[in-house]
Amino acid sequence: MDLKTSLAFIEQAKQAANAAHAHVAIAIVDAGGNLVAFEKMDNTQLGSTKLAMLKAKTAVNYLRPTADMEHALNAGNYMIATLPDTLPAGGGYPIVVKGKLLGALGLSGGEGETDARLAQQAVTTSLKSGQ
DSSP, X not given: OOHHHHHHHHHHHHHHHHHXXXXXXXXXXXXXXXXXXXXXXXXXXXXXXXXXXXXXXHHHHHTSOHHHHHHHHHTTOXXXXXXXXXXXXXXXXXXXXXXXXXXXXXXXXXXXHHHHHHHHHHHHHHHHTTO
């Protein structure tokens, strides 16, 4: 995951957030969970900074959208809450191209379902446009 690609994912996430009238923090990590790019939109709550980064790392570590983990937790799979350095809350989405994990996008600032929808939309739209 290079910086140019990361910034394109962030730009797509900002467009999705603006269309939804949301204020979010957006983190892009590489396949090792290392932060590559980050941006916090104006008027985003301060706590969303760390949450966005942790959601991105969680999506990379478990190769799935963090909303899936949140839904499993809500359904009674409480073991998920014990996983180290994991945030089972919507807003983290892995970036996979041709079966290869490139990294993940983490987004925080709204309710979990909103964050999950915006993260998925940003990643899928970016991949369709050739990022």
